[in-house]
Amino acid sequence: MLHDFAIIGxxxxxxxxxxxxxxxxxxxxxxxxxxxxxxxxxxxxxxxxNIILSQLAKQYDLPRLAPLAEYGSWKQSYPQLGVGLKRGFSYFQHRLGQQFQPSFNHESELLVAASAGAHDADTHWYRPDFDEFVAQEAVAAGVEYSDLTDVRVEPDGSQWLIEGTRAASPVSWRARFLIDGSGEGAVLARRFDIKSQVHQFHTDSRGLFSHFRNVPRWDALQGFSRGQGLEHPFCEHPYPCDDAALHHVFDGGWMWVLPFENGITSVGFSLDRRKYPVRTDLTPVEEWQLMLSRFPSIQEHLANAENVLPGNKMIRSGRMQRWAARATGPNWAMLPATAGFLDPLHSTGNAHTLSGIERLAALFSEHGLNVNSTDFQEALKTYETNLHAEVHLVDLIVHGCFRAMAHFPLFAAYSMLYFTAAIWAEHRRRNGLWSKQDAFLGATDSRYVQIVEESYRDLIELTQQPRLTATEDHAFLLRMRERIAPYNLAGLCDPGRKNLYPFPV
Ligand SMILES: Cc1cc2nc3c(=O)[nH]c(=O)nc-3n(C[C@H](O)[C@H](O)[C@H](O)COP(=O)(O)OP(=O)(O)OC[C@H]3O[C@@H](n4cnc5c(N)ncnc54)[C@H](O)[C@@H]3O)c2cc1C
Known part of the structure; x- marks a missing residue:
């Protein structure tokens, strides 16, 4: 039987x-x-x-997905699905061989709140549960689903022939349009030998990660949970710093710590390959231990962590970036994370994926599967052009952040490029100002892109200096504030905030 769409992944x-x-x-x-x-x-x-997820749920009549867009409604509707509370983004600076040093001016911390409270907060998705739930919803809605299936994809005239095996039995389907959502599986890029453009990225990082039990809260570990001992600087945090995507940042890399309420915590390093090339002489577990031993407070944070993956597996990736030179063809398209991916820093991946789904859904809703029409092909081309602009922009933001990791004041100031664009986009969407021409994170807004490019050049020049004074740091923060001013809806880059940004009301 001929399907309209075959989706891989x-x-x-x-x-x-x-x-x-x-x-x-x-x-x-x-x-x-x-x-x-x-x-x-x-x-x-x-x-x-979450805004996109909620808008997709509304637009395409998917009421069962809507509660997943906020922590409060998720917990109420689906207590059985693993979740973590994310009130914001927390970053802590670490120096090689030294304990973490908090200070009253928060020079080694950056906290940006992303919600007013827990109820409307974002979440960490425990992907085994989350992905299974969405797949089950698809099946319940009438999607034919074949798991445990290895396939080859072949163009055949105006159709696709998808052939393979499931449980040692041959399977085959025909479809009019193919969507590749295989992520690093890169099914179409491999099949057509699509050129990789990854060499054009500045970001060059690799991952070393797993899931663990027994990871304590960072604020508790420091002995100064929020609300205890008014003299401690943590008390000023705009939200409990562990109810967040918690980042330990150091010269040449960073670690994410994402706690789920089921007792599991996702923890991993993203390492600049130029500073930390893969240690092929060590097993991934040995390399993990070595990395921890370099940063005493991080080591303390993970001291009792128990790896929960089968065989205590640590996953050590190669270069995480990918960027296919083509993301669409006349009757195929890649989802964003299959076409291009940078680095988990600032959690851009899932939002990017959702924005791509939103655009493809709008395209098929408007043009049907009229692949021979010029309008259809132009819309598909725009999808591809936007994807390319988006990964280029994220690259400048993420790579600049990597460069600044050695010098936290620059990191804190430069990261505001991400938060400015994110808060701007949220504002547009929440207030009905969003248009389908808007690309992810303002990537096709030439004025914003210019701000990022100019800030990137400025930052790269600064980070070439062996030492920076506090005056130079302050001047960079003020330059950043001036640059982002036309988009700055949340008082970012304000020296008076001391790196602590509450949720803008
Ligand atoms: C280390 C790391 C950390 C990240 N952290 C974050 C984060 O905190 N926040 C965030 O927003 N984003 C993050 N991302 C990005 C995030 O992983 C992606 O945005 C997201 O997984 C994209 O979802 P997807 O369903 O498109 O693809 P995937 O989640 O990659 O799913 C691909 C699917 O395709 C299947 N598949 C692969 N090959 C084949 C094949 N040949 N045939 C059939 N099926 C196949 C796989 O089994 C899988 O089910 C991170 C990425 C990495 C690498």
């Missing part, structure tokens, strides 16, 4: 795309080589991700 991206296309009346086959529930990485959501 049943991560939350592929499954959600399948669900929406089914709601639009298309016949969809969704194929994954794995089986839910399974370990997956990419867990921390953001306000933009």
């Amino acid at each position: 049943a991560g939350f991206g592929g499954s959600l795309m399948a669900l929406i296309l089914t709601r639009l009346g298309f016949r969809v086959i969704l194929i994954d080589r794995g089986q839910h529930p399974r370990f997956a990485i990419g867990e921390s959501s953001t306000p933009i991700a």
Whole structure:
């Protein structure tokens, strides 16, 4: 039987795309080589991700997905799905061989609140549960689903022939349009030998990560939980710093700590490969121990952590970046994380994936599967052009942050490029100002892109200096404040805030 769409990859991206296309009346086959529930990485959501999820739920009549867009409604509707509370983004600076040093001026901390309270907060998605739930919703809506299936994809005239095996039996489908949501599986890029443009990225990082039990709260570990001992600087935090995407930042890399309420915490290093090339002489576990031993307070944070993956597996990736030179063709498209990915810093991945799904859904809703029409092809091309602009922009932001990690005041100031764009986009969406021309994080807004490019050049020049004075740091912060002024809705880059930004009301 001929399907309208074949979607490769049943991560939350592929499954959600399948669900929406089914709601639009298309016949969809969704194929994954794995089986839910399974370990997956990419867990921390953001306000933009949640606004898009909620808007998609509304627009495509998916009321069962809507509660997942906020912590409070998630907990109330789906207590069985693993989740973590994310009130904001917390960053702490570490120096090689030294204990973490808090100060009354918060020079080694940066906290940016992303919600007013717990109820409307963002979440960490425990992906084994989250992805399985979305796939089950797709199946319940009428998507045909084949898991544990290895396939080859072949263009055949105006159709796709998808052939493979499931449980040693041959399977095959035909479809009019193929969507590749296989992520690092890169099914289409491999099949057509699509050129990688990853060499154009400045960011060059790799991951070393797993899931753990027994990871204590960082604020408790420091002995100064919020609300105790007014003399301690943590008391000024705009939210409890562990109810967040918590980042330990150091010269050449950073660590994410994302606690779920089921007792599991996602923890991993993202390391600049130029500073920390992979230690092939060490096992991933040995390299993990070595990295921890370099930063005493991080080591303390993970001292009793128990790896929960089978065989205590630590995952050591190669370069995390990918960027396919083509993200679309006449009758195919890649989802964002399949076409291009940078680094987990600032949690851009899932929001980017959702924004791509939103655009593809709008395209198929408006043009149907009229692949021979010029309008359809132009819309598909725009999707691709935007993806390219978006990964380019994220690269400048993320790489600049990596460069600044050695010098936290620059990191804190430069990171505001991400928060400015994110809060601007949230504002546009919440106030009905968003238009379908808006790209992710303002990537096609030439004025904003110019601000990022100028700030990037400025930062790179500064980070070439062997030493920076407090006066130079302050001057950079003020330059950043001046640059972002036309978009700065949340009083970012304000020296008076001492790196602590409450939720703007
Ligand atoms: C280390 C790391 C940390 C991250 N952290 C964050 C974060 O905190 N926040 C955030 O927003 N983003 C994060 N991301 C990005 C996030 O992982 C992606 O945005 C997200 O996973 C994209 O979802 P997806 O469903 O499109 O793809 P994936 O989640 O990659 O799913 C791909 C699916 O395709 C299947 N597949 C692969 N190959 C084949 C094949 N040949 N045939 C059939 N099926 C196949 C896989 O089994 C899988 O189910 C992170 C990424 C990395 C690498």
